[in-house]
Amino acid sequence: MTNRATILQLIAAVITICLMAVLHDWLGWYLHRLDPKFLQGLAVGICLTIVIVLMALWYDHRKSVALTPREQQRTRNIIDL
Template structure:
């Protein structure tokens, strides 16, 4: 067996072990929570991810179009020029 194959097998075994521990830990954690708390956490996570996705997409589109840089970027460029 080559060195890269051995390293890939070790990495796969470590990944499986980490996922198994994570699964057991999250299962224990969610059984301790109430349903309202779990729904609040999931709702908050979804809202944060949606806002993050929206802002990232807006930023990528403005860079693709060659839009005017934001004031924060302009401020950083001016301070670098000084």
């Protein structure tokens, strides 16, 4: 690794750390002002959204995988039409 690349990586790391510190302070201030019931609802909403997205991805992956050679041939026949 060259000296220039190392210096650029260090600069990027320092900038990232500064941004994360500012974001941490700002989020702490903002979330501290909110009602605890709102935060509970927000947490539940985020969890449910993650579960729904993961289920959709799992379902899409399951549908995209052909289970048998017969299904693969059927798809090829449909494409040939």
